[in-house]
Each structure stands twice: as C-alpha cells, then as structure tokens.
C-alpha cells in the first residue's frame with residue numbers, strides 16, 4: 001500500500017551556499033536491499049545544530065505510506081525520527097551529530113524493529129491479495145501500529161468463516177516460502193497490478209510470486225516464510241467497511257502466548273480446564289441473573305415487612321399523617337428508596353430519608369397525605385442552600401454539609 005516515490009526529477013532547488021552537496025537527492029538503499037543493516041554515507045547537510053542530518057544515501061526507512069520509520073544510530077547518535085521530504089530523507093537525531101558536511105558516518109538500523117515492520121508489511125500485501133482473490137474483498141486502507149495493524153475491507157461485514165479461511169490461506173502461502181521480489185517498471189507498461197497506480201514514470205513493484213503485484217515503496221521480506229505466523233484478531237465495523245486486526249511473525253506468537261495465559265487465569269479462577277471455561281462462564285452468568293432476580297424479590301418483600309413495622313411504630317400527627325425519618329451512612333440511598341416506596345404505599349404516610357455522605361435527602365409521601373413531596377423538599381432545601389426536586393410523590397436533593405440534615409428534619413416537622 002506504500003507508494004514508491006516517483007521518478008527522480010532533476011533538482012531545481014537553488015543550491016545552498018554552505019555546500020554544493022546540499023542539493024543531492026538521497027539514494028534510498030532500502031529500495032534495493034531491505035536487509036542492509038549497516039551502511040556508510042557522506043553527510044551533505046546538517047540543520048538544527050546538527051540534530052537534523054541529510055546524507056548522500058541511507059538505509060533508514062522514513063515514515064510513509066502508513067509504515068512507521070526505522071530507528072537506529074547515525075555516527076553513534078540515536079535516530080529518533082526519519083522524515084521523507086520528497087527527494088531527500090531527513091534523519092532527526094537525539095543529540096547533535098559530531099560531524100559536518102563531507103564527513104563519512106556509519107548508520108546502523110534497529111534490525112528487530114525493521115524486521116518486525118517487514119513482516120507486518122509483507123503480511124499485509126499477502127492478506128490483501130487473499131481477501132481479494134478468495135472473496136472479492138478489496139483493501140480500502142491500511143494502518144500499521146506499534147503493537148498491531150489493521151486493514152479496512154470494502155464490505156460492511158465479514159463473517160467468521162471467511163476470516164478463518166483467509167487466515168488459513170495466508171498461512172499456507174507463508175509455508176510455501178514464495179519469493180517476494182522488487183522490480184522497477186515503467187507505469188505505462190506495468191501490468192497485473194492489484195491496484196492501478198496513479199503515478200507515471202518508473203514504479204517500484206513488489207511481487208509475491210503467483211499471488212500479488214503491488215506498487216509500493218515500503219520494506220518487505222524476501223520470502224513469504226519470513227512473514228511467520230499470520231493471525232487475524234479483532235473485527236470492527238467502521239461505517240461501511242470492516243476493520244480487521246492482524247498480527248504477523250513475532251507479534252502473532254506473542255499475542256497467542258498472551259491469549260493463552262489470559263485464558264489460563266480465567267480457567268484457574270474457575271478451577272477448570274481452559275476448554276471448559278466458556279461453558280462454565282455461561283452457566284455462572286445464568287446463575288447470577290437468577291440470584292439477582294431472587295435478591296430483588298426478597299428485598300422488596302423485606303422492605304414491605306419493614307415498612308409495616310415502621311408504620312405500626314409511628315404515631316400519626318394531628319393531621320393523621322405518619323411522618324418517619326430514617327438515617328443512613330454513606331451508600332444507604334438505594335435501600336432507603338426501596339423502603340420509602342413500600343412505606344408510602346401504606347395510608348397517610350411521609351418518609352424522610354437522610355444519608356450523611358454525601359449529605360443527601362429523600363422525601364416520599366402517599367397520595368392521601370395531601371403533601372407534595374417535590375414542592376415541600378424544594379421549599380426546605382432553598383432555605384438551607386441545598387438543591388433538589390422530584391415528583392409530588394418522591395423527591396431527592398442534597399445539602400451543602402451533613403449538619404444541615406437535622407435542620408431538614410426540623411423544617412419538615414418529622
């Protein structure tokens with residue numbers, strides 16, 4: 001998916017005064033040899049106090065086409081970014097390079113990182129070819145991430161069987177160790193490309209023998225065997241496309257290992273074998289649902305019993321309304337609400353619930369009490385600097401501090 005830079009056009013930039021080398025087009029050594037790990041090059045220009053370095057040639061791959069740049073060292077200094085500036089490649093260093101224009105420096109590529117990118121990138125070419133050839137699913141876009149990569153297929157959904165078959169086919173091609181080659185061909189006559197290139201002039205074409213021909217400027221392995229295992233994982237619907245996460249090589253191995261360990265921890269928590277875990281979890285979920293529904297039923301019954309008990313113990317006021325106040329510590333609001341509902345289901349009742357942390361109040365009234373809970377609570381809270389509201393039957397609010405709670409009790413005449 002990475003497009004090769006177009007044909008090298010003659011340099012038209014005005015030469016910099018400092019050195020005539022400054023206009024040199026950077027020769028990209030990775031175009032013809034992705035396995036080059038160390039190289040010597042001549043410094044043609046430095047900028048940013050020696051932290052931005054231009055060379056006559058480089059094996060460093062710059063961030064482009066969705067593939068992250070290489071890391072490594074230049075003249076012993078860490079390379080933190082590699083920027084594609086069209087005709088030149090800028091090497092951004094962690095510290096100034098101790099050499100100026102004309103000096104020869106050694107570049108060393110962080111091979112572990114580079115080879116990982118080569119595996120992911122070639123794996124992507126292979127997967128895109130397999131999805132297109134087996135299922136007519138075109139790759140719309142690709143993203144290479146630090147831990148996993150994704151390709152977006154031009155279909156609103158891709159079923160599990162298709163994903164399994166595509167993964168199996170990709171791995172079979174890996175085992176065939178097919179050659180992956182790079183050729184430079186004229187765009188006007190290059191045929192059989194998976195995606196027609198919009199570029200003219202010379203194209204860099206990456207071919208997987210008998211499978212795929214794509215115009216691409218990225219770094220690739222030389223044989224499909226080097227891609228290593230290909231693993232498809234998360235699938236996500238993105239608008240009208242399907243995003244498929246894929247891992248190749250060491251990443252696939254590490255993910256499979258991590259998945260196995262995760263499953264092992266789940267199985268251990270269930271005191272079961274890993275293969276028994278899914279059925280056990282499904283059974284536990286069902287049991288939990290039943291237990292929760294039984295608990296809700298019992299809580300409602302208990303609230304009714306306690307409401308009756310409270311009703312018996314509460315003397316009616318001169319207006320015949322039984323006013324009760326209940327106090328709870330932090331987290332008591334749910335229990336108070338259940339009890340309030342049960343209490344105000346009884347004749348001529350009002351229940352005031354108070355929770356200390358955070359300082360909050362609940363007011364519930366029965367319909368025949370003649371008391372509008374929402375209006376009453378708003379009136380009382382307004383005087384105390386609190387806030388709240390609700391319906392005529394049940395209302396809730398808060399006060400600035402716990403010591404205001406007893407003033408709510410007094411104001412409501414409980």
Ligand SMILES: [Zn+2]
Nearest residue numbers: 001002216218
């Ligand atoms: Zn590529």
